[in-house]
Amino acid sequence: MAKHQRLRVQMSLSMILTAIIALLIFISGMTAFYMQIRVSWLSHLSEENRLALEQLMAREEVSSEAVTALVGAFSYSWDSRYGWGEITYVVILSIAAIAISTGIGIWVASRISKPIESITEAAIDVSKGDYKFSADRTLFRSRESQNLHDAFERMTRSLEQADRELTASAAAIAHELRTPLTVLQGRLVGFKDGAFEPNDQNISALLRQVETLVSIVKDLKILGGVADRQQFEIEKQDLEVIVSAVVMASRPDLEALSFEIGVNTTSVEANVDSSRVTQVLNSLVENAARYAQSGNYIEFSLTKDGEAALLIIRDKGPGLSNDEKKQVFDRWWRADASRNRQSGGSGLGLSVVKAIVEAQNGEIIVCDPSDGIGVQFEIRFPT
Numbered sequence: 001m002a003k004h005q006r007l008r009v010q011m012s013l014s015m016i017l018t019a020i021i022a023l024l025i026f027i028s029g030m031t032a033f034y035m036q037i038r039v040s041w042l043s044h045l046s047e048e049n050r051l052a053l054e055q056l057m058a059r060e061e062v063s064s065e066a067v068t069a070l071v072g073a074f075s076y077s078w079d080s081r082y083g084w085g086e087i088t089y090v091v092i093l094s095i096a097a098i099a100i101s102t103g104i105g106i107w108v109a110s111r112i113s114k115p116i117e118s119i120t121e122a123a124i125d126v127s128k129g130d131y132k133f134s135a136d137r138t139l140f141r142s143r144e145s146q147n148l149h150d151a152f153e154r155m156t157r158s159l160e161q162a163d164r165e166l167t168a169s170a171a172a173i174a175h176e177l178r179t180p181l182t183v184l185q186g187r188l189v190g191f192k193d194g195a196f197e198p199n200d201q202n203i204s205a206l207l208r209q210v211e212t213l214v215s216i217v218k219d220l221k222i223l224g225g226v227a228d229r230q231q232f233e234i235e236k237q238d239l240e241v242i243v244s245a246v247v248m249a250s251r252p253d254l255e256a257l258s259f260e261i262g263v264n265t266t267s268v269e270a271n272v273d274s275s276r277v278t279q280v281l282n283s284l285v286e287n288a289a290r291y292a293q294s295g296n297y298i299e300f301s302l303t304k305d306g307e308a309a310l311l312i313i314r315d316k317g318p319g320l321s322n323d324e325k326k327q328v329f330d331r332w333w334r335a336d337a338s339r340n341r342q343s344g345g346s347g348l349g350l351s352v353v354k355a356i357v358e359a360q361n362g363e364i365i366v367c368d369p370s371d372g373i374g375v376q377f378e379i380r381f382p383t
Helices: 007-043 047-057 064-127 143-193 200-225 239-256 274-291 322-327 349-359
Strands: 235-238 260-265 269-272 297-305 308-315 363-367 376-382
Touching: 007 064, 047 064, 064 143, 143 200, 235 239, 235 274, 239 260, 239 269, 239 274, 239 297, 239 308, 269 274, 269 308, 269 376, 274 297, 274 308, 274 349, 274 376, 349 363
Parallel strands: 260 297
Antiparallel strands: 235 269, 297 308, 308 376, 363 376
């Protein structure tokens, strides 16, 4: 794409060009007028006056009477013929200069206003819910208007994505809440009608549904508030200490599932909220325990990678396809093998993880391990 000039440069060049054109029109017009006067005046001179003029131009000696006669002839011609002609020419040239300057001004104004008008029309469409923003890019010839176009296009795409996510989230929330609420409603009606006995087994089943609701609400609250970085207590922390604490706390549950735990860490400091990083690691451990039991292996790795702390959590489970890797951090997404809530969770866990990491200026990606077995989550925090 050609490099666009700044708008102020274009306006300055337009004003300079306008002044130069107006000046050239005036100078060339008056020059032509005076040349015409010269030809006309010479054609009306008497033979005696023409001879005196030729002698003057040749710097020969001329009598004072001849000079006086030449001046008188010129004064008479100017008063009778050329005086009003000069005024007329000045008026005509001024009008021409004003007209051309006005034309250039209108052209410059049109050049400036068209991109703004295009964006305004698009903004009206977007306000009505039409996100199909399109504009003739040839209108955006200055760097500022091009930046305006690109920024508005990014904003429109973000609004469109947010609108889609809002719609999808509303539908997903309704779907996730419907099942436990339906179970609760059915059991409570059954208790009232005497169809079920309020024994420990039935009450425990209801409590599990309530716990599911509490978990969903908790995750939604985290997603809603994680953008506020004031809620984070970010300090210089040794990530190895945090990882060791998570491994120690998770070891009994993982070993109960026959998991082998690998730890390969070094001391690396980063600016993070230790409780939030612990939450991220716990979610990833829970994710591995739920989906990677077939591999019975989880490994924690911590190294320094340039200006970042690189934290890796990998398992040896069934892994993810390329399409699944693209969706793994989407809200409400669960792997095909775990669509039910009992084994698959709410579908918010990894989206919460991503939000927490990014709120601390970090980055998280999912990829295949070097041996191609299982799934590997890589987290980078700036050191």
